[in-house]
Amino acid sequence: MLIYNVTINIEESVEKEWLTWMQEVHIPEVIATGKFVKALMTRVRTEEEMGGVTYSVQYGCPSQQHLDAYYEQDADRLRLASNKFAGKFVAFRTELEVISQH
Numbered sequence: 001m002l003i004y005n006v007t008i009n010i011e012e013s014v015e016k017e018w019l020t021w022m023q024e025v026h027i028p029e030v031i032a033t034g035k036f037v038k039a040l041m042t043r044v045r046t047e048e049e050m051g052g053v054t055y056s057v058q059y060g061c062p063s064q065q066h067l068d069a070y071y072e073q074d075a076d077r078l079r080l081a082s083n084k085f086a087g088k089f090v091a092f093r094t095e096l097e098v099i100s101q102h
Contacts, residue, residue: 002066022057026081031059033074035069037062038060
């Protein structure tokens with residue numbers, strides 16, 4: 001199992017609208033690709049020196065092949081959808097390999 005983690009810092013002025021869009025539109029669209037089995041959205045509990053509010057979305061992915069297929073077939077299209085918030089957020093993505101779960 002892999003976790004595709006997307007960490008986003010969003011400006012407070014659009015946070016509420018963005019959060020609704022993420023929960024009602026974007027995350028369901030990512031899951032609908034069939035490449036992921038679950039998603040967990042969290043708020044990072046820290047004071048941000050740069051301002052804004054930081055969230056992490058962790059998508060559970062069964063294999064590297066699923067993740068590679070997401071990158072090749074879906075990622076660009078789904079990332080473009082966030083253009084409605086252009087200039088209001090920064091994001092970075094990481095891949096995590098699950099070693100154990102307790």
